[in-house]
Amino acid sequence: MTRLTVEIAVACTAALAGAIVSYGSLKIGTGWGDAGPQPGYFPFYIGLLIVLASCCVLIEVVIEQRRRKQVFLTREQGHRILTFFLPMLGFVAVSMVLGLYVGLALYLFGVMTIQGGYRIGKALAVCLSTIVIFFVVFEKWFQVPLLKGPIEALLNIY
């Protein structure tokens, strides 16, 4: 994958986002109403500017020759990114269902044992103490509750 491909993909995505913004604004009126500019007035032109600027970026990157052959990600770098990103994605997905406390414990445990090569006992100790510390700091001290799931409900922790 060359850098040029990614540059083009990102610029096109940005242009698409701009088009969506302008399209979304059309529905709420982009003209002049009884109380001055209508709500869609400002975002409509913002959307157009995004499209315009993305096109300029597109032209700019295509003209600049030297970036064509530049590699965006080597295989090794891609591997490193994925080993970091996929567990993170899993953490968010699990937290949606089971709550943040269970999610973070599973995530920490997984990364420590599989990627870090820690022994299960040590990883468990780190996970449990993290849960306890976070619980005390957020729920008791600052009184900002975190997302909880069915397991906390079973244990009657709110």
Add this chain to the structure above:
Amino acid sequence: MANFGNLMDGFGIVFSAYHLGLMAVGVLLGILVGVLPGLGAPNGVSLLIPLTFTMDPISAIILLTSMYWGALFGGSTTSILFNIPGEPSSVATTFDGYPMAQQGFATKALTLAFISAGIGALFGVGVITILSGWVTQFALKFSSPEFFAVYLLTFCSFIGMGSGSPFKAVVSMMLGFAFATIGMDGMSGNMRLTFGITELIKGISFLVAVIGLFGLGELMQTMEEGLRFNGIHARIKVRDVFGAIISLPKYWVTLLRSALIGCWMGITPGGPTAASFMSYGLAKRFARNKSGFGKGEPAGVIAPETADHSAGTCAILPMLALGIPGSATAAVMMGGLMIWGLTPGPMLFIERPDFVWSTIASMYLGNVMAVILVLATVPLFAAILRIPFSIIGPMIVVVCFIGAYQISGARLDLWLALGFGIVGYLLKKLDYPIAPMVLAMVLGDKTEDAFRQSMIFSKGSLTIFWTNSTLVAVIMTLALLLLLWPLIGRLTGRLRKTI
């Protein structure tokens, strides 16, 4: 000398055990955030804001600003000891700081960095103290066209002064504006760009964006580069500390020049990163011994550090007085101010002088405290970096997501943070600047309101931005000049080539 009296009142409020304690906590958390890769000052402040909802605004701002100072100092520590800039603004410190540490002068490099940073910061606060009254007087003459003009000037300066492609800066900024318009429209009550998703009615919080863009995005980049800490063992020797302090007056010209550059770049929104690079460059240009730079020249540590911190503190002045943040972190703090129910701008100085002047007073004390605390805790924080990344990495990720969730307790925010993380990583890799996006998200609503109100005044004619007052005409013209600066630069460059 009304400012001086007000400042003393501010000191009176700040000098309490509770506030000093908060300051120490803020500084220590800040150093931690600055030291850890992936967590920087804007992100750290975003993570703390939800915890300040229940505090009174004065305590909250003391905690947040102290964290900012701590983060700036923490960033320098890792630059010197590990050759890893904890903050983008401390990249220039690695050029000479790390070679100094390699040669066995770690204590000297750290002391010079911290003390000159402290001097830069105090210089910055001094400038704020003197200028704030004047800026307020000036800003009181503002109505909506003037405010829109100043916002435009801020945005244009990001486009014109940026080092990369101006089009990329525009894309990033306009995307920020677009994100800011999502949700309920404050003037008409209409839903905008929610596309039927009820969770989007409250809009996308810029805090979630900062956590994703700066925190997760930066972490991904760190991971991609393959994290390796080649740390130098730091043991602070008291004798070396004093030796470094005694050598400091020799560099008074560098100190003064760097502090001035920092003030200028902090007040006009150039930001600490640009200031530190510019100051390093100038120090090298004016130095008698140019070949020493890059190999462990003390002036190469002093110059970027002084400018970095004086820009960091000066960025607070336009934030308080005009409601225009001079750096990404100041933008986040300003968002905090609005959440606490304060309106940044000239009226803040009139309605809440206690808040403004305790903030300024706490900046003096906080920076002094930060210098002492950071010197005392260098070995501790250097040890934290020796904890394996398979523990620290996921911990940072967890803290980022918890922070994103706490902002409003919405599940969608977790996905949004992840999405912004990917966006941040891609944009950073492709050299799109991220600060304009954050700035646009914070200022988007205010800019739009100012624009729409001006349009109502003028019944839809854009000429109001030149005819309302001389002031607005000057600012608008300046803004457009700045916007076209990259184009003008290219044209004159081409002309010179042809001649």
